[in-house]
Amino acid sequence: MSFESSCDETSVAIIEDGNKILSNIVATQINSHKRFGGVVPEVASRHHIEEITICIGDAMKKANVTYDDLTAVAVTYGPGLVGALLIGVTAAKAVAWAHNLPLIPVNHIAGHISAAAFVKPIEYPALALVVSGGHTELVLMPEEGEFKIIGETRDDAAGEAYDKVGRVLGLSYPAGPVVDEMAADGKDTFNFPRAMEKDDNYDFSFSGLKSAFINTVHHADQVNETLDKNDLAASFQSAVVDVLVDKTLKALKEFPVKQLILAGGVAANKGLRNALENSIKQTELVKAPIKLCGDNAAMIGAAAYVLNKKHKYAGTELNADPSLEFDWLEDAEK
Ligand code: ATP
Ligand code: MG
Ligand code: FE
Helix, strand or coil, X not given: CEEECXXXXXXXXXXXXXXXXXXXXXXXXXXXXXXXXXXXXXXXXXXXXXXXXXXXXXXXXXXXXXXXXXCCEEEXXXXXXXXXXXXXXXXXXXXXXXXXXXXXXXXXXXXXXXXXXXXXXXXXXXXXXXXXXXXXXXXXXXXXXXXXXXXXXCCCCHHHHHHHHHXXXXXXXXXXXXXXXXXXXXXXXXXXXXXXXXXXXXXXXXXXHHHHHHHHHHHHHHCCCCCCHHHHHHHHHHHHHHHHHHHXXXXXXHCCCCEEEEECHHHHCHHHHHHHHHHCCCCEEEEXXXXXXCCCHHHHHHHHHHHHHCCXXXXXXXXXXXXXXXXXXXXXXX
């Protein structure tokens, strides 16, 4: 049984052999956060408390299992909102303790990457492009269970930028999927900046692009000019996708890998999926299934499967770690 509660989705899943989904219940809180234009941590925690036991029951019923059928309990313990994480961690600890099952602590980003395991087995070395609401990074995985960030955003995450420009277009949170749809009906006419595209590193920056977008819209408002919103969306999306693809290609040149994995909430973006499909020729591209790009417990179960093989368990002292990095996995190895 796996738990995910790092942000605004309460999710419980039952996974078999790390790649078969028996159930994956996701209770989203989007409607509660919409009116605030983003996730309100306190509201998120309260929803998790209300939802988590219901999700456990639904997940077991849908998978048609009892506690006797379970082999381990896995949970996201970071990174994320501390109050939100704590609900999942506490629930997982309670189930593990009550039923005498090992408790597997999972890094949320390792979880996002592991969603690829539902498409096909991950082969190492692999490189993952993780694009989500809070992260944009290139993660090298020399071997199973090893993660090394070779590049990351210096300011906003790609998903965050999507949500912010979407707000300027009058869209509600989360705006990413709608901007994606609008982009499909527009053209790249604004030629927004491609920050750091030619820099000699694997880092990203999206705050300049976001400002350029907002300035363009505000300037047009001031002079009473009407801009084509689909073209604005398409221009923004092209700028984001161009740098993501360029930096990934550059990384693949230096690090020849067996697979390139695309994961995270923004990995659902059609423009990005198509662009990678068209430009990645040197290795196998494995895109996380669209339904498993956003936060869900199935991906946490897949990540936990690897940790379970290595007996990387935690005790009841396990705590939420809102700014968790990948080091824990490496340290535990030594
Ligand atoms: P993190 O995983 O970094 O902790 P998170 O869990 O909040 O952050 P995810 O749930 O992985 O983020 O992703 C949510 C983000 O994905 C939101 O910013 C949302 O707008 C964005 N997103 C979802 N679908 C699309 C899409 N089709 N195009 C662009 N962005 C999208
Ligand atoms: Mg979310
Ligand atoms: Fe996430």
